[in-house]
Amino acid sequence: MAGDGKYGILHVPDFGDGMSSYLRVGATPDDDNTWRDETDGNRITTTRGDKIEVIGGTYTMKVLGRRAFKATTEVEEGRIKEGGITFQGRSDIEFVKGARGQRKIRETTVKGEVHSTYHGDSFEYHYGPKLVSRTGHEDTPTPIEDYPSVMTENPTMIARTWAKSISSYTGSAKLPVPSIKEETWAETMESKTHVKTMTDETTVKGPSKETMKAGSITSTTTVEQTLSDTTKAGTIRNKTTADKIISETRADTEDEKYGDADSYTQGNSKTVVDGIETTINLGVVNEVVLGAMIEATLGGEATLSIGATVDATLGLEASISVTATLEASVGPRLSMGPAREKVSLDRSKAAPVRTNISAVHLIV
Structure with missing residues (x-):
């Protein structure tokens, strides 16, 4: 100890230049630290009981x-x-x-x-x-090999989860989230889901809008048993614009419509039935042709009319039947017009027979 007791210095042997280890308690004129503990070598401190430091x-x-x-x-x-x-x-x-x-x-x-x-x-x-x-930033250069001087890079994210059950909730009926926005930008996106049963329910109180833009869309649905689709709406509007629409259905089809049906086709229309076609109309059938009408029947044709039949043709009507034709009408049939031409082949004559009907004939 030295001086008036304000500090004490414990000197140890000097093992080399700048390696003076000492413990000093008290301040010196050129140092305001009242406690200095300095060791130039290794130090081990052992405390066998509690230790409390108040700083x-x-x-x-x-x-x-x-x-x-x-x-x-x-x-x-x-x-x-x-x-x-x-x-x-x-x-x-x-x-x-x-x-x-x-x-x-x-x-x-x-x-x-x-x-x-x-x-x-x-x-x-x-x-x-x-x-x-x-995670990451859009202005961060990547890959890091091209920018070795940059200390940051966008990571590759991998998430795997194994659990007994997973429950995720966002908001509640008592306190819903005022607004949710999700935005995804990716060059390639792949999603797979494998489950035994699946229930998906979406309830929208206001308007709902869905938009998809793609170069091409391929959708495949495989159902082993029954595919049921139910839509309820006040008005359903479907608009499709395409260069060509090809639809193919391989199944027995049942189509039921309740209500008025209005169909408009601008362009040519062709229907081919490879089999038996049966049309039953319970009511009045109105057929109006504005233009030429050509009917060709290759096979037997049977027409049964129970009730009044009205045919109105404004233009040329040509009917060609290369087979036997049977028409049965139970009821009056009215044919009106300035002239009607009938062309047929006579067995004894090679020239056609022409008949002009310029009045009104009532056939019963």
Whole structure:
């Protein structure tokens, strides 16, 4: 001990230049530190019982670790700031002003590569005016091999989940989310779902709009048993614009319509029935042809009319039957017109027979 007792110095042998280890208690005229403990070599501290350190000012610890990276811990006014190789920067805890003017703690952490493993239950609760999550950035160059001087790169994300059950809820009936927006930009997107049973329900109280734009669309649905599709709406409007529509159905078809039906075709229309076609009209049939009408029957034709039949043709009507034709009419039949020509072949004559009917004939 030396001086008036304000400080004490414990000297140890000097093992080399700049390697003086000592323990000093008390301040010196050129140093305001009242306690200095400096060791130029290794140091081991053993505490066999409890240890309590009370620090009234700022606490700072720096660990060099024989490497270029420096780890530091600084505690000031209850705030902790850390920096090191695992943080690639610092971890700051500081007081900030909240949304309602209250004083709260904010932690800012920058880390390097981190591997975390949890055993047991894990709970996360978030409260506050904002929760922001971001991975990568659109202005970050990638791949990193082309930009070796850039310290950041956009990652490759892989997520795998195995669980007994998964439940996800967004909002509730009591407190729904005011607005949800989802936006995805990708060059290639693939989605697969394998389940035993599946229920999908969507309820929209207001208008619903769905738009898809693609170069080509291929949709395949395979159902082993029954495919049931039910649509209920006040008015259904379908509009399709295409250069050509090809529709193919391989199944027995039943089509039921309740209500008035109106069909308009601009262009040629052709219907080919390879089999027996049966048409039953319970009511009045109105057929109006504005233009030429050509009917060709290759085979037997039987027409049965029970009731009045009215045919109105404005233009040329040509009917060709290369077979026997049977017409049965139970009821009056009215034919009106200035002239009607009938062409047939006579057995005894090779010239056709022409008959002009210029009046009104009533055939019963």
